[in-house]
Amino acid sequence: MRGLAAIGLFFALLGVGAAHAVTPDEMLKDPALEARARALSTELRCMVCQNQSIDDSEAPLAKDLRLLVRERLANGDSDRQVMNFLVARYGNFVLLRPPFEWQTLLLWGLPPLALVAGLIGLIVAARSRPTVSAEPQALSGEEQKKLAVLAKAGE
Amino acid sequence: MIPELGHYALVLALALGLIQSVIPVIGAHGHDAALMRLGTSTALMQFLFVGLSFLALTISYVTSDFSVASAFENSHSMMPLIYKITSVWGNHEGSMLLWVLILSLFGALVAAFGGNLPATLKANVLAVQSWIASAFYLFILLTSNPFLRLPQTPAEGRDLNPILQDIGLAIHPPLLYLGYVGFSIAFSFAIAALIEGRIDAAWARWVRPWTLAAWTFLTIGIAMGSYWAYYTLGWGGFWFWDPVENASLMPWLAGTALLHSAVVMEKRNALKIWTILLAILAFSLSLIGTFLVRSGVLTSVHSFASDPTRGVFILIILMAFIGGGLTLFAWRASTLKQGGLFAPVSREGALVFNNLFLTTACLTVFVGTLYPLALESLAGEKISVGAPFFNLTFGPLFLVLMALMPFGPLLAWKRGNILGVAQRLMAAYAVGIAALAVAFAVEGTQSVLAPFGVGLAFYVMAGAVVDLVERTGLFRMPLGIVARRAAGLPRSTWGTAVAHFGIAVTLLGIIGAGTWGVERIVALKPSQTVSLADYDLTFEGMMARSGPNYSEQAAKFTVKTGGVTIGVMQPSKRNFIARDTSTNEAALMTRGAGQLYLSLGDTNPDGSIAVRLYYKPLVMLIWFGAVIMMVGGGLSLSDRRLRVGAPKPANKPADKSTTKPTLQPAE
Known part of the structure; x- marks a missing residue:
């Protein structure tokens, strides 16, 4: 879907219109927690979409994942724990930044x-490599001959 | 009848292409002027026939001839004329036809304006160009024929994908293709030089305008695509690191490197082998991009495997040209003589450094784009490589490159004085530090990195100005002399400064929109007001409207700032009748370099509607910077020495009448 900015758009677009990702009813009351959820969402892939994060995608699966992330955060999970939980469940495919x-x-x-x-x-x-500071090299025999020919022609 | 004519014209173009692939090479080998000249005529005629073919397809679309399968799939009789035309390339078959149309256009341009090229070089270039063209004509005719007829004519077409029914489709693909395909000329020149085993500064002078033109189109093409995505996709992003975007970014990076290394080659006769390699790589990356986008491999490795005809065909073309090009390079490159020595600290050295960073950046994008595909097909393991990866890897490379950029143009050729340059950039540091301080003062420390980015952007902009000030002697000399020196500066010098200024403007936009943007997601009922940055937006209500082939629900917002009404914004949701699909039309209001951005979501049972509101400060600078870069490219392209062409070297010093270099007009 996001391929609009390149020629692939004709190929990539499969008839799904753009719409909203995060909806007001999903959002957490605590702004700090919500900010963490948003930050995590940008790192997580919507697995049924083409290269979209769950923060951007309107697919139902992305919504489920967003709610899941928020639920874990509300239950007091750290960012790391949420990520580990999702990786354990869905594999590394869910991470937009692959682990090393x-x-x-x-x-x-x-x-x-x-x-x-x-x-x-x-x-x-x-x-x-010799640089410009190097001494000029002497002419080879062949070059001297060429020079002689040129000098003669110039006279 | 007309589709058959179009089909036939394409077959004729293929025949011409095959002739042009062989005859001029034989002519160049045997120094037969007549055979070499043949390439000029066939190149012009190829363009004519591909043009006719494209015209035939366009007529089928405009007249809504739904007996043509691709018109049936992608057009609709109720669409406005502009979309009937753009839908010609809004699908796989038609866009490939546009691809070869532009390819043949470039071939014809070389044929028409390459009068000052040595005859053998011109013949070989046109032949190589025709190898590429013939391969793609074959691809279209065998796997993607846009002229196929349906056994029974349907009454109505299936309509163009609604998301493509936008002016963006008229602008973005043609510009992008002009850039993408334009690199084919650099490729053809490189292969021709390898075939001849001879390359000199004059070669670089011939190649540079083509590369510059392709780069200029690609720059603006990518930028227009980015803006299109920004206002269409509804969440205000402007670059997504999607593989198809990366497919266009890679040739851009390689092309930018090529542009800079060709300068060294032209001026100093150095970096020849590297320049040839870059010319091959830039077009190879265009081909890889075409493969990625056209083969379906991106959607899934498995979807590629289930219907591989097109993909495999492009893969064969890809391997033939990239593999062939690189093999020829490996075999012949050593025969090219290196010239032009230089110290590490010099203009040449700076340009080498630029190339190192640009190619590494290009490699990063390449690896990031293809790694998931490779890993899945080799190990069966699925991973994702998205924006967070590229921001972490590509970002730093580009920032370092930009920090060093102002040094390049100020360094002298052969051997530069880095301390001297560092001193001359004093004013630029001052501007950068001042901008950094202002950014901290205004925006606070919510993001520590962003003010440094702003400082960097202003320092680069000031650096570009310093370059011009130094060269014109502004503030040091009387204004009359300054004016004369400014007029006397090569246009390419102006182009450099302007383009470098432009990329800094883009950086500023990216930082502004990315860091200081404000976002609100709310459910609104009529007459409710939301405040966003310094603006108050009141939701007045919904209204139904209808367009030529859609109906829409628009929301009306009144925008106020400081109690004064400044306008109305009407984001909407459109429903397209033919496909029964809906799109989201964001509403934008430009305020200075920033924008207010509104996009609608779902309607809730209680009658409220979800709305996403953004204020994106400086966001317009992203694209404005690209336009400045384009202007820089255009200025450089108008440089006299590129227009006039290269002087012919006197190869017989004994013959006095020809010892004086003669200038020949290129146009």
């Missing part, structure tokens, strides 16, 4: 690795 595990090693590791490798590569290249 061996299966996600490359996901988390590749970008910083590429950056560090690139930086090291550049430093090595800069050290090994």
Whole structure:
């Protein structure tokens, strides 16, 4: 659904109109608790939607999850506990930010690795390569011949 | 009859494409001018025939010829004319036809305006361009024919998906495709250079305007898509890190890197191999984007496996061009001579740094987008990678890049003085710190990071201004000289400063809307008032209205600030008759750079209606910044040396009559 901003919209949109996510009746009375619920909701995936958080989705499942999150929070769960509960129930698929595990090693590791490798590569290249400060090199025999030809032609 | 003509025109375009794929290459190999010239004519005719084909499809849609299957599926006789036209590309088949239309347009542009290219290079470029075009003509004809007829003509069409019935569909896809597909030219130039085994600064000068044009279109195309999503989807977000968005962001990142490395190549004859690689990658990412979006693989790996014809076909095209391109690169790149030495601290060094960060950012998006697909198909494990991941990984990379951005244009070529530049940026730091202080003073410490972001944005904007001030000598010299120097500055210098300014404006918008936005979700009964930021909104009541192919329930809100009425907002819910689906039309009111945003929810049994109200300060700057970037791209594109074209190198020094470089107009 959210693919509207790219060409995939034609493909991704399957005829579901946009509507509301969080509705007034779901919201908790305690603003601090509600704020925590909202923050958690943005990290949780609506599992029947395409890449939407439960905070954004109007799907019934997302509503159920929102209510569940609020129920746990109201019962005094910490954010961590709520997350663990949902992961135990639905697996890592429910997390929009995957945990750092061996299966996600490359996901988390590749970008910083590429950056560090690139930086090291550049430093090595800069050290090994002669820079503008290096002495000008003498002309090779072939170049001197070419120069001679040019000089002759120029006369 | 007309659909058959369109179909036939596309088949002819394929035939022309196949001829153009082979003959000019043979001509270039044997230095046969006539064979090489053939590519020019076939490229122009390809565009003509694809254009006719597209016109035929458009006529089928506009005249509501529902015997054509795709028109039946996606059009309706009651739709306004504009949507009848846009619905041509509001579906898979038609959008692929638009894709090849733009591809053939670019081929024709090279044919028409590439008169100053060396004949062999032009022939090879047109041939490579035609390989791509032929592959996609085949794809359309074999798997996605938009001209297929139904055995019996239905009386009425099924209507365009209501969410696409918006002016956004007229603007966003064509612009995006101009960018996406525009990178094919850089790709064709890169492959042609590898085939010839020769590449020089002149090559970069020819490639740069095409890349710049594609980048400019892609920038504005992505921004327009983002704005469309923002006002249509009803929850006020502007970027969702959805795979289809990422599909357009990756070519943008690679293209931005290419744009910068091509500068180094053009000016200093360095970074040749890298530039070629980026040119291949930028278009490869466009192809990957097309694959992701068109194959259905995103919805689910399994839906891809159950109907794989289209997906597999694109996958084959993808592998042929990316694999072929990279193989050719691996084989031939070593034959390209490196030139132009430079110290690590120099303009070149800064641009290398820029490339490192942009490519890493691109890799991050790439990994984040494809990892779930790879993991699911390899290990059967399902994970989600969403906005929180990208904010955490992509965000810092881009912020570091922006913090260093003002240094680049101020550094000298070959060897720069970083301390000198740091000193010259004093004014920019001052502006940044002042903005930081003001942001803290006004908004308090509810978010510690946001004021720093504001400071960063203002520092980058000031840095772009400092660049221009330094170059024109403003405040140091008499105004007359300043004016003369300003007029004498290359347009590309103005373009750089303007585009860098633009991205900072966008950053400011993202921070403003993301951090200081106010949201209220309430159930309202008529005549109740809600206050939001400095505004009071009174719900006056609901009213029924009807449009050409829908009926809607609109809510009327009177907006007041400080007791003064400033306007009326009418968010609505539309019900589209043909598909019996409803959409949510948000109401927007622009106040300075901020916006009030209202969107309706469900009606409750007690007669109240759920309403989401937002005030998003600075939100317009997100897109305004993109427009500034586009202007920067346009300024750079109008640079004299890009318009005039590259001087022809004198290859026979003995012949005095040709030793003087001659300038030839490119247009």
